[in-house]
Amino acid sequence: xxxxxxxxxxxxxxxxxxxxxxxxxxxxxxxxxxxxxxxxxxxxxxxxxxxxxxxxxxxxxxxxxxxxxxxxxxxxxxxxxxxxxxxxxxxxxxxxxxxxxxxxxxxxxxxx
Numbered sequence: 001x002x003x004x005x006x007x008x009x010x011x012x013x014x015x016x017x018x019x020x021x022x023x024x025x026x027x028x029x030x031x032x033x034x035x036x037x038x039x040x041x042x043x044x045x046x047x048x049x050x051x052x053x054x055x056x057x058x059x060x061x062x063x064x065x066x067x068x069x070x071x072x073x074x075x076x077x078x079x080x081x082x083x084x085x086x087x088x089x090x091x092x093x094x095x096x097x098x099x100x101x102x103x104x105x106x107x108x109x110x111x112x
Contacts, residue, residue: 008098012037012047012086013063037065038108039088046083053077 009031011017017035021028037047049063062071065088068080095103 007031008100009033010036010038012065012088013049014084015049016063034089034094036087036089038091038094039065040090042089042093043087044085045088047086048080048083051079051082053079 011020011033012035020033024031037045039045045065047063047065048068050061062078071078
């Protein structure tokens with residue numbers, strides 16, 4: 001629909017990054033994947049990727065730069081016991097560095 005669109009994708013979870021690259025395959029050259037988390041500050045932070053026990057041990061569909069709380073009471077079979085250090089950037093700073101003066105659309109998955 002928008003052949004001239006410039007797509008920027010931000011993802012800090014190494015598992016989701018691998019899945020993203022595999023699914024996009026040859027189309028990966030049409031998007032810019034930034035392996036960072038958008039946050040309220042620049043730097044490094046612990047990212048808490050999900051995992052689980054038993055039949056769900058491969059569960060990797062949630063994670064957060066915030067230590068999970070309510071998630072653990074709702075889904076007590078999910079674990080967040082292997083944090084990884086990831087880079088964070090403020091969106092305003094990244095836009096400035098990328099010389100991006102306008103944004104038409106943001107689709108953002110946020111925690112908290």
